[in-house]
Amino acid sequence: MGKWVYILLLLLICLLSCRKEKIIQTSGTATIDNTTSLGSTYYVYGFLFAQAKLVSTLDKPRPDITVDSEGTNLFLQTGNLHDSFHNVGEYSDAATATTAFDTLTAKGISVWTGLASPLIEDQLWIYRSGSDCYAKIRIISIKSEVRNNHPYAECKFEWAYQPDGSLNFPGK
Numbered sequence: 504m505g506k507w508v509y510i511l512l513l514l515l516i517c518l519l520s521c522r523k524e525k526i527i528q529t530s531g532t533a534t535i536d537n538t539t540s541l542g543s544t545y546y547v548y549g550f551l552f553a554q555a556k557l558v559s560t561l562d563k564p565r566p567d568i569t570v571d572s573e574g575t576n577l578f579l580q581t582g583n584l585h586d587s588f589h590n591v592g593e594y595s596d597a598a599t600a601t602t603a604f605d606t607l608t609a610k611g612i613s614v615w616t617g618l619a620s621p622l623i624e625d626q627l628w629i630y631r632s633g634s635d636c637y638a639k640i641r642i643i644s645i646k647s648e649v650r651n652n653h654p655y656a657e658c659k660f661e662w663a664y665q666p667d668g669s670l671n672f673p674g675k
Contacts, residue, residue, distance in 0.1 A: 528555045530663040532643065537571045537656045552630070552638045552664040567632055570622075572656035577645050578620035579658070583633030586615035591627035591639070600625035604641040604661060609671045622658060629670075638664045639672055 535557065539545045542561060549566025551558045558566045560582075568579045581587045589612045594600035604627055612629060619628045622645050630638040639662065646657035663672050 527553070529666065530661075531555060532659065532661045533557065534657065534659040535566075535568070535570050536646075536658070537569070537654075550662075552632070552662065553636070553666060555664070567638070568619075568630060570656045570658040572647055572654040574654045575647075576621035577647055577656045577658060578618045578622060579628070579630075579640075580618050581630070581632075585631065585633055586617050587631045587633075588616050588619040589614065589629040589631075590616075590619070591629060593623060594625040594627070597625055597643070600627065600641055601661075603627055604639065604663075607639055607672055612670070635668050636664070636666050637668075637670055637672075638662050 533550050535548060535550050537547055539547055544561070546560045547569055548557045548559055549569035550556070551564060551566045553564070553567075558564070560566060560569065565582055567583075568581055570577060570579055572578070579588065589610070591607065591610065592603065594603055607627065610629055615631060619630075619640075622642055624642055624644055626642045628640045628642070630640055641661040643659040643661055645659075646655070648655050665672055
């Protein structure tokens with residue numbers, strides 16, 4: 504009987520010690536588009552920085568950003584009812600934009616806009632969430648065309664999220 508108690512105790516210790524906390528990533532690349540799908544209602548997928556993944560506009564929590572087009576320009580939008588975007592700058596090539604993105608560690612911002620518009624490649628934006636957490640975004644590529652008689656928008660971006668509410672982004 505005592506032998507089984509020790510075996511069960513050892514097994515319990517092994518199981519508890521193998522449990523690892525899930526770490527949410529705070530940077531990466533993502534691609535979003537404005538393709539609509541039909542569930543109980545129409546929805547699109549956007550990006551949720553706090554969970555580092557694509558989520559539907561029907562999900563809770565909803566995405567931080569989605570992309571769309573009015574037919575000419577692409578733009579990032581949010582549903583948090585704040586002016587949430589700040590244009591840091593536009594750069595002549597990917598290497599210059601990447602360097603600027605990597606070295607952007609803090610930014611004092613007083614002017615925010617409701618949309619990140621118009622989007623162009625090699626552009627940097629700061630995003631402010633409804634809970635005052637921040638992300639920096641580097642536009643890698645965009646695609647704008649007509650699909651099924653509707654403007655199609657696609658945006659690939661690099662991002663770094665600062666969940667502590669500061670504007671201090673870790674440098675590389």
